Amino acid sequence: MATFKVEKMSCGGCVMHVTKAIQSIDAGADVKVDLANGLVDVTPDPINPQAIVLAITQAGYPAQLNNS
Numbered sequence: 001m002a003t004f005k006v007e008k009m010s011c012g013g014c015v016m017h018v019t020k021a022i023q024s025i026d027a028g029a030d031v032k033v034d035l036a037n038g039l040v041d042v043t044p045d046p047i048n049p050q051a052i053v054l055a056i057t058q059a060g061y062p063a064q065l066n067n068s
Helices: 012-025 049-058
Strands: 002-006 030-034 039-043 063-065
Touching: 002 049, 012 030, 012 039, 012 049, 049 063
Parallel strands: none
Antiparallel strands: 002 039, 002 063, 030 039
């Protein structure tokens, strides 16, 4: 599993947009969004996490891989 810190998510629509952005890169990804904490878990580990970060950011939600 990889966890991403995602900014500017505030509603169910944001969750949908972020999920679609991730699944555009990895259609088989299981995406779990923690809206309150701004965290997104992607299972299994993405082959290219930077592509996921880019897709989320391009959808309008600044993102980074959460290494903690």
